[in-house]
Amino acid sequence: MTAPQQPGGPRQPGTHAPGTPGLGTHVPGTRLPGSELPGDVPAPVRMYEMLYSSLVSQLLVAVAELGVADAIGDEVRHIDEIAERTETDPGALYRGLRALASVGVFTEVEPRTFGLTPLAATLRSDVPGSMRDLARYVGMPERQRSFGSLAHSLRTGKPSFDEVHGTDWWTYFAAHPELAAVFNSAMSSMSVMVNSGVLDVYDLSDVRRLVDVGAGRGRLVGALLQRYPLMTAVAYDLPRVVPEAEAVLAELGVSDRAECVGGDFLTSVPEGGDTYVVSWTIHDWDDGDAVAMLRNIRRAMGHSGQLIVIDEVIPEGDTPHFGKFEDIVMLSLLTGHLRTESEFVDLFDKAGFRLKEIRPTRSSTSVIVAVPA
Structure with missing residues (x-):
């Protein structure tokens, strides 16, 4: 399988691509939103x-x-x-x-x-790529209160959400389905935005069976099946999400080539895929759980195939990148974190993979490709 060449070629392990102005990046020397003061500012x-x-x-x-x-x-x-x-x-x-x-x-x-x-x-x-649901999720009072107690996370290294609400993020949402619905809608919006960048930079025409681990409502699976008519796919997520994914894939007209399976990726993942995808998920989990998930994928994959992780890769040093602030969201709400290239290399090594390449997209997200070690 080959990926289409981008300007400057794919970024190989050990090299770093500069931040691209656009979604999720801040260009050094520019002013923050709302600034009108000219010249040098004290x-x-x-x-x-x-x-x-x-x-x-x-x-x-x-x-x-x-x-x-x-x-x-x-x-x-x-x-x-x-x-x-x-x-x-x-x-x-x-x-x-x-x-x-x-x-x-x-x-x-x-x-x-x-x-x-x-x-x-x-x-x-009512527009493609709508961010309204994401904005409503960002403004959820339960989420905002956690950021108001961010000092707790900085002192302890533990989520301020747990401190404020007396329970962890996932347990809280399981007990409040109306908030979970807002969250799921927001993540669906994010999926559409991320998917468009992924589809543009990486060719999957050689893939015959793809397994999306943590597929959510199946938007990525649906987009891939629409683009690649010879591909079949499995959308794998918690059992309670399966009906929503089935509805989305039926709406997109690809349910005849898709299978929706419920389970826990920290325990096992479906076998039989030649490509496994983990999209916008791995940063939710600490290193122990992330390695457990990746080891399950490695066992299911066998000795061939590829793993595609769609996530942000944090640059070293002072380089501006939206992921450095997304990482603070993780610090406040969950136990996971955004990772640098070297941290991904370490994660893959522990799970039996090796990093093949990192390909930037138009957003702050990258396509991270790994293969069995």
Whole structure:
């Protein structure tokens, strides 16, 4: 199997690709959202901006919850009409949209009249690649309270979520299905975004049977089966997720080539695949559990085949990368962590794999390929 050549070629183990401006990266020397001060800025002023930059996220969460982008739609609308459609206060809503317009989300085309920008359009619920469900998940009070106690995680190395809520993340969600539904919808949105990058940078036309370990609702399996008509696949996740995956794959018209299987990947994974995929999952788990999962895949794979891990690879040193902040989410909510290239090499070595290559995508996520050692 070969992967299509990207500019500069695939990144081999031991080399590092620079961060690419775009989703999840910050270009050195640029200002944080909301900054309008020109020239050299004193450190206290810069710190002031950074402390208040969280307001951008909070406003995005609020307008997503209220459905503001849906209310505006393809038209340009006066704030009074937008407020009527969203049952909000016109003056307060204007102040919120004015602030977001200053950072490229929404645009004030005439006084108190707004339209959508490409960024704002991602908050619509009726567009491909919608980020509205993700914004609602980011704003969940249970999640936000954990970040308010982040000092606990820094002191102890343990999730602040457990400290705040008295139980771990997965147990809490199992007891609150309405929140689990928001989380699952958000992860489905993330899957669509990540999948598009993966499909563009790695050729899987030689794969005959793919096993997606931790498949969730099966969006990646569905996208791959649509692209590769000779491929068959297994979507493997917890039994409670199987009905949702079956519905998604039926909706996408590929259920005749897909099998949805329930189980626990920390115990075993289905055999018979020539390619195993772990997408946006391995960073949820500490090294012990991650190695257990990978060893189960190695046993199921036999002596040939390949493992594809879709995840962020943290660069060393001061290099900006969104994954360094995603790692703080893991620190606060779960026991897992984002990993550097050397940490992936160590993880694979313990599980009986060797790293073959790392291929960046348009997002902060990479396609990490390993083969039996």
